[in-house]
Amino acid sequence: MEAAYDVVVIGAGVSGCAVARELSRYDARVCVVEREEDVCCGTSKANSAIVHAGFDAQTGSLMAKLNVEGNELMWELAEDLDFKVRRCGSLVVCTDEQSRPGLDDLLARGKANGVPDLRIIERDELKEMEPNISDAAVCALWAPSAGIVDVFGLNIALAENAAQNGVEFVFNAEVSDVARQGDGTWLVKTSVRDLRTRCVVNAAGVYSDVIHNMVSDDKIQIIPRKGEYMLLDTTAGSHVSHTIFMLPTKMGKGILVSPTAHGNLLVGPTASDVEDPESTDTTVEGLAEVASKCALTVKDVPLREVITSFAGLRAHQPGHEFIIGEVEGAPGFVDCAAIESPGLTSCPAIGRMVADIVSSLLGLVDKPDGSWVAKRKGFVTLEGEPLDVWANLAKRDKAYGNVICRCRHVTEAQIVDAIHRPLGARSLDGVKRRVTAGMGRCQGGFCSPKVMEILERELGMEPEDVTKSGPGSELLVQEGGE
Amino acid sequence: MEQRDIVIVGGGPAGLAAAISAFEQGTTNICVLERDVQLGGILNQCIHNGFGLHTFKEELTGPEYALRYVKRAQELGIECRMGTMVLDVSPDRVVTAVNERQGVFSIQAGSVVLAMGCRERPRGALNIPGFRPAGVYTAGTAQRLVNIEGQMPGREVVILGSGDIGLIMARRMTLEGAHVACVAELMPYSGGLKRNIVQCLDDYGIPLLLSHTVTRVEGKRRVEAVWVAQVDESLRPIPGTERRYPCDTLLLSVGLLPENELSRGAGVELSPITRGPVVDEHLQTSVAGVFACGNVLHVHDLVDYVSQEAAAAGASAARYVQGSDDAREADKDVARIPVVAQDGVRYTVPSSISPDLMDDKLTVRFRVGNVYKDRFVSVYLGEERVSHRKKRVLAPGEMEEVVLKRADLCSRPGIDRIVVKLEEE
Amino acid sequence: MAEERRELTCINCPLGCLLTVTISNGEVVAVEGNTCKRGEVYGRKEVTNPTRIVTTTVPVDGSATERMVSVKTASDIPKPLIFDVMAALADVRVKAPVAVGDVVLANVCGTGVDIVATKEA
Missing domain, CATH: 3.30.9.10 (D-Amino Acid Oxidase, subunit A, domain 2)
Incomplete structure (x- = not known):
C-alpha cells in the first residue's frame, strides 16, 4: 500500500509545529497528529515563556547551539508570523x-x-x-538578547502557517502504536485513524520516550x-x-x-x-x-x-540534552525528543534542523516558486493599543464594538475570528489562548457564558457539548439528567 | 466632542439610582453607559426575594427591584446606552467608550459617577492546589448560567465560601435537582447574612463547615472530587482532617472585589482596605468632579443601601455641575476632618468630612473585622464621645452605619478627627 | 406536656434576630429577641406552620431578550411543599410578552397561591 503521507509529526506543541511549518516549505504531504483537541496543550502551554539568551547550556551541547540559534531566529519569525515577543533582556x-x-x-x-x-x-x-x-x-x-514570548501565539502561529501551506492536522488523536511496515513505510495508529507515512517525527513531549521506545530497543527515558x-x-x-x-x-x-x-x-x-x-x-x-x-x-x-x-x-531526560535525529535501526523515524528548557527558545532552530534531516532522508524538493506563504497575519489585539486602531476596526465591523471579555478588552469580532481561523478554537481554552478572552483578572467569570454562547452559535453546537478544553471537559450537564 | 453634564458609568442599581437622583435635583443632561444589553446589573440574575425592604417596605426579587429603577429612569427620559463598554475615564472627565452602534466615542462630562460594581474573586486568587478542570465556577457565574441561560453547571456540588451568592446558589442548585454536599467556610464565621444560612442551607439540610477549606481539586478534565480540610487558628489546613467529596462542580463564593480599573486610570486614589475610591462627604473621589457609589466604592450587603448611597452620589454630582467655578475652587480649600476607623472597625465611607459642606445629616457606613457580641458602636468627635449604641451582634458580612449631625460638628470647632470604633462598654 | 424553648433566626429581614420561642402544650406562649412585630409573627409561624417564598425560573418562547423568566410564589407557601412547587413548574413554559405580576401558574399545588412572573420578557 502506498503511503498517504511523506511525514507524520506526532505532537502539536511548539516543536512539532515548528517542524511542520519548516516542512511546509517542501512539496510534501505532511500531517500532524495531536492527542488533545488543539495545538499547544502540553508542555508548550505551561512554561516560563522566556526566550533565553543561551548562557545556561553546556558549551558544545546541542542545547547550547540550538538555544543561541533559536534566539536569533525568534525575532524574524515573530515578524513573519505576527505573534508577540518582547526583547526585555x-x-x-x-x-x-x-x-x-x-x-x-x-x-x-x-x-x-x-x-x-x-x-x-x-x-x-x-x-x-x-x-x-x-x-x-x-x-x-x-x-x-533574552526576551519574553506569547507561547500560545507562537505555537498557534506556527500551526496556522503550516496549515495555510497545506499541512494537515488531526486532533484528539492519541497514538497507540508506530510500526515499520514490510515496504519500509511506517504505520502510525491513532485513536482517530491510522496513517501510513514514509517518515515519522516524534515530537511527543513528555511522551516522546513512549513513542521512541515503540520503534527502538535503545530505550530512552523521560x-x-x-x-x-x-x-x-x-x-x-x-x-x-x-x-x-x-x-x-x-x-x-x-x-x-x-x-x-x-x-x-x-x-x-x-x-x-x-x-x-x-x-x-x-x-x-x-x-x-x-x-x-x-x-x-x-x-x-x-x-x-x-x-x-x-x-x-518539562520533558526532562537524565542526560539533559535534546535528542534529535534519525533513530538507529528505525530508518525514517526521527526523534525530536526530550525537548525541555530551552526548548521553547530553540524551537525555530529545532524546526529547521529536523526539517533538514527529514528532507535529506526523503529527498524533498521545495514547493514551486512563490507557492509557499511565509507570512501570516496574527490575531487582533485591542488591549493597550491606541484607541484609534479600535475605532477604525469598529467602523468597519460592528462586532468590534461588542466587548465580551471586559478584563482584557476582547470583542466579539476577535472571538469569532479565533473560531474561524484555520485550526480555529473549539473550546473556551482555545479561545483564551488565541485572543486572551478569560485570561484576565476575573478569569472568565463574566465572559465564559458569553464565549460559550458564541462557540455554540458559530460552530452549531449544543450548549452541553461546549467544553473547556476538549472532550471530557464539558461545561454543563444535560438538562434534567440525573 | 459630545458634552454631558453627568456621565454615569454603569447601569446597575447604583448607576440608576444616581441618575434618577441627579435628574430630580435638576440636572437632566445625563447619560448612563451600561456594558450589558440590559439595565439593572447583577440584580437581573438575583431572582431570589429579600430586596427592597428598606426602600419600598416590601419584599421584592432582584429583577423586580431593578425594574422599579429602570421604569423610573425611563419615565424621566434619562438616556441609557446599553452594550456600551467604557474604556477610559480621564482625570479631566472625558469618558471614552465603545459600542456596536457608535463604535469608539468620547463624551466630555461635567461630572462622572463611577458605578461599575464589583467582580468575584476567582479560584486563582486563592491558590487552591490541584488541576484546573471544567466545573469550577464562581457562584455568580453559576447563577448567571442557571437563572439567565437556563443551563445547569453540575449535579453534585461543593461550595467554598459562605458569601451570600454562595448560600443563594446552594439553595438554587438544590431546587434545580443538584445535590450540594457542603458549604466550606475558611473563617470561623460566615460571610453571608444569617437569614440566608437559615433559608438556603438549614432548610435543605446542607451542612455549613466553618473553619474548613478546599485543599485539592481532583479531575483533569472535569471536576471529579474536591478535598476539604479543617483549618487551625492561622487558617492552615490541619493534617489528617481532609475528607474527599466526589463531585462534578466546585462553586466559589470567596469574596467580591470592587472593579476599579477605570478609577485607577482616572487617577482616583484607592483605599487598600475597601479597594474602592477614597471619598469625602459628597462621595467625591480624589479627582474633582468624579464621584463613586455602590459596590465599586465598597462592597455592600444590601442593595437598599446601594440605592441610598447612589442617590447621594447622584445629588452630589448634580450639585457639582450646578455650582460655579468659583464655588468648586472654594470647595477644594475647605477644611476637612478625617474619619478614623478603630478597634474592630475596618474602614469608613466617607473617610473625610467637611462640616461646612456636609448636609444636616450624614450616614457613615462601615464594616467590622470580626464577629463581636454585645459591643457598643461609638463615635468620638475629637476626644468627646457623641454616640454610643449597643449592638447584640456585629459581623463582617453585614454593613453597619452611624449618622453624624452637622450641628454636632459645627458646635465643636477645632476637632481634628472623627473616630468610629467598637467599645466593650 | 412540658414547656419547650426553641432558638430561631428570623429570616424576615437582614437583621437576622435571634428569637427564642417558648412552646407550652403545643401552644406558642412567648416569642423573645425580636426587634419588630414581624419577628414575633415569624417566630409563631415557624414553629407551627413554617412557610417560604419560592423563586425560580421558567423558559420563555418568543422573547427577543430572555431565554428564562424569573418567577415567584405570590405569597409564602408551606415549607414542605417547596419541592412539589418546583415539580409543578418543571414543564411550564411561557410565551412572550410577559409582564411582572403575570400569573404563570394559578393555585400552585392547591395552595391557593399563584406563581407570578418577576421579570419582563
Missing part, C-alpha cells in the same frame, strides 16, 4: 558575594556559546534597571519535571521590567520573576521530578515555595494580585 541576580565566581562562570560560558552583549553589572546599575530588586542583590549577569507557577494581574505587570533569574546558591536554585508578553507578572517555576506525565496539578508545597522564593531576588512581589496558578511538565 534577562538578569541573573547574585545575592551573595561568595557566589560571584558562579556568575563569572556563566558569563564565560555564555561568551563561549556565542551569546551577544553579555556583561556583569554591579549593584548600582542593577538598582537603576530594576528598582524592586532585592536589597541583597550584589551584581547580575545582564543578557540583553522523567517529567513539574514546574509550578503563579500568574499575577497586569496591575503587577511592571513590578519588574526584565526577566529576573537567581544565581543558584547554597540556599537552592531560586525561581524567576518576569513580565509576560501579555503584560502580567509570572513567578515560578518549582522543579520536582514526577512519575505521572499527566500530573499537571499544582500542590500546596509547590505554590508555597513559589510564594516564598520569589522574594529572594525581587522585593514586595504583590502576591495579593495572583489571578491564577498552574503547573507544567
